[in-house]
Amino acid sequence: MGSLGMLENSTKICAPLMSQSIDQMVSDMYQAKAEGADMVEIRLDCIKNFQPHQDLRILLKNKPLPVLIVYRPKWEGGHYEGDEHMQLEALNLAKELGADYIELELKVASDLMEEHKLNQHGSSKLIVSCYLESATPSKEDLGYLVARMQSTGADIIKLVTNASNITEVARIFHLLSHCQMPLIAYSIGDRGLISQILAPKFGGFLVYGSIEGNLVPGLPTLDSLRYAYGVEYINPDTKVFGLVSKPVSHSKGPILHNPTFRHVGYNGLYVPMLVDDLKEFFRVYSSPDFAGFSVGIPYKEAVIGFCDEVHPLAQSIGAVNTIIRRPSNGKLIGYNTDCEASITAIEDALKVSGCTTGEAFLPSPLTGKLFVLVGAGGAGRALAFGAKIRGARVVIFDIDFDRAKSLAHAVSGEARRYEDLTNFRPEKGAILANATPVGMHPNTDRIPVAEVTLQDYKLVFDSVYTPRKTRLLKEAEAAGAIPVSGVEMFLRQAIGQFVLFTGREAPKEFMRDIVLAKF
Numbered sequence: 001m002g003s004l005g006m007l008e009n010s011t012k013i014c015a016p017l018m019s020q021s022i023d024q025m026v027s028d029m030y031q032a033k034a035e036g037a038d039m040v041e042i043r044l045d046c047i048k049n050f051q052p053h054q055d056l057r058i059l060l061k062n063k064p065l066p067v068l069i070v071y072r073p074k075w076e077g078g079h080y081e082g083d084e085h086m087q088l089e090a091l092n093l094a095k096e097l098g099a100d101y102i103e104l105e106l107k108v109a110s111d112l113m114e115e116h117k118l119n120q121h122g123s124s125k126l127i128v129s130c131y132l133e134s135a136t137p138s139k140e141d142l143g144y145l146v147a148r149m150q151s152t153g154a155d156i157i158k159l160v161t162n163a164s165n166i167t168e169v170a171r172i173f174h175l176l177s178h179c180q181m182p183l184i185a186y187s188i189g190d191r192g193l194i195s196q197i198l199a200p201k202f203g204g205f206l207v208y209g210s211i212e213g214n215l216v217p218g219l220p221t222l223d224s225l226r227y228a229y230g231v232e233y234i235n236p237d238t239k240v241f242g243l244v245s246k247p248v249s250h251s252k253g254p255i256l257h258n259p260t261f262r263h264v265g266y267n268g269l270y271v272p273m274l275v276d277d278l279k280e281f282f283r284v285y286s287s288p289d290f291a292g293f294s295v296g297i298p299y300k301e302a303v304i305g306f307c308d309e310v311h312p313l314a315q316s317i318g319a320v321n322t323i324i325r326r327p328s329n330g331k332l333i334g335y336n337t338d339c340e341a342s343i344t345a346i347e348d349a350l351k352v353s354g355c356t357t358g359e360a361f362l363p364s365p366l367t368g369k370l371f372v373l374v375g376a377g378g379a380g381r382a383l384a385f386g387a388k389i390r391g392a393r394v395v396i397f398d399i400d401f402d403r404a405k406s407l408a409h410a411v412s413g414e415a416r417r418y419e420d421l422t423n424f425r426p427e428k429g430a431i432l433a434n435a436t437p438v439g440m441h442p443n444t445d446r447i448p449v450a451e452v453t454l455q456d457y458k459l460v461f462d463s464v465y466t467p468r469k470t471r472l473l474k475e476a477e478a479a480g481a482i483p484v485s486g487v488e489m490f491l492r493q494a495i496g497q498f499v500l501f502t503g504r505e506a507p508k509e510f511m512r513d514i515v516l517a518k519f
């Protein structure tokens with residue numbers, strides 16, 4: 001990898017292991033090591049018929065990596081139902097047998113403190129933890145809680161919250177960057193994912209990643225931490241680029257952008273951001289650390305209201321899919337890379353298949369063609385404007401007829417009622433473009449038009465990119481049309497974003513290879 005100027009961080013990657021047998025725990029430790037973990041967390045409370053003396057000896061004698069021992073009681077979300085005394089005995093034994101870290105819940109640690117019973121001898125480090133079922137507390141309350149945890153004599157403190165909104169995760173980042181002692185802090189849930197991935201940027205002590213085949217709900221896998229996010233290369237200077245969308249987990253953006261950043265030695269990180277409230281989001285994530293954004297469904301139109309400047313093409317389309325924070329003044333500038341991406345994907349496919357014969361004098365193989373568009377949302381608007389700019393005649397269908405009419409008006413096209421789509425037969429040689437999510441994973445058996453109408457089209461484009469070949473594209477190919485996958489548009493819009501994000505030329509072939517191998 002191009003490591004130009006990048007510093008590795010000191011955040012450890014830890015695999016939580018929750019198997020029920022000792023043999024399995026031992027083999028999980030080796031698997032975690034092979035998958036790139038720096039340490040493992042062994043959950044004693046998950047082991048069936050746990051025999052402290054015998055089992056801890058086997059586990060700690062066979063450890064290939066530093067071990068954190070956790071014996072989590074039921075009241076803190078674990079499975080241990082015994083008393084504090086037995087819990088403490090097992091943890092002390094683990095210390096004696098060479099555990100590198102042991103974890104105690106705040107309540108237990110506080111009780112022990114009061115009774116002057118917290119045994120701080122030995123070489124294991126003590127992690128005092130607190131799991132909040134609720135949302136992340138205010139900055140002040142977090143401060144008090146951390147002070148209380150510190151006062152137990154912990155070497156490391158660990159705080160876990162349940163994020164109900166991505167904006168509260170910013171309080172975790174604040175805490176991580178201001179805490180004077182080693183801190184593990186993160187939020188669980190889809191909205192909290194960035195707190196885990198970005199822990200190395202803000203100085204977190206460790207980040208959790210689950211081993212393959214043993215997924216822990218709410219945690220990324222070791223493989224995604226290493227490959228998709230490259231967490232070992234993140235440092236305080238890393239520029240963060242977020243995909244602002246809802247839903248967001250379907251996106252393949254991280255597995256394309258992050259390896260590309262690393263390939264060219266650019267210190268950037270691309271993360272999914274599940275956003276509920278755009279206004280709050282841009283108010284809270286306003287620091288230069290958050291250097292730019294991709295914008296996905298359903299925000300491509302609404303986000304214009306939060307940009308300080310909008311590129312003329314994006315302005316006329318009325319949709320933004322890329323935002324850059326201008327380093328000189330922090331202003332947000334909106335762009336649209338979908339338009340060129342989708343139209344050039346269609347044009348190139350027409351050129352490759354020789355559909356331009358006799359039309360070489362035309363500015364584009366789309367000039368003069370009938371362009372039938374289904375869906376007038378953000379992606380549809382980009383396609384409609386692109387087709388119009390190339391001189392195509394645009395016909396638009398949308399479930400919301402007013403939306404279709406307003407887009408048709410903007411591109412001097414024609415709006416048709418959605419009900420008429422089933423029987424709509426275009427002139428021969430027309431282009432069909434689907435800009436609705438119909439057919440997207442997991443509803444892959446769905447198709448936005450009637451199959452019988454497909455034979456009249458020369459080319460069918462689908463903006464859906466999961467799966468690569470949608471049912472619409474399969475049927476179109478069978479009917480003799482040229483299929484163009486949304487993957488091609490996805491790749492090209494990402495190439496456009498790379499240039500805007502980094503100010504550098506994009507390694508196009510490298511990016512295309514990732515798409516071919518991983519999509």
Ligand SMILES: O=C1C[C@@](O)(C(=O)O)C[C@@H](O)[C@@H]1O
Binds near residue numbers: 251253295322
């Ligand atoms: O439409 C898309 C797809 C996307 O939202 C994603 O899911 O990764 C990313 C956007 O930049 C792009 O315009």
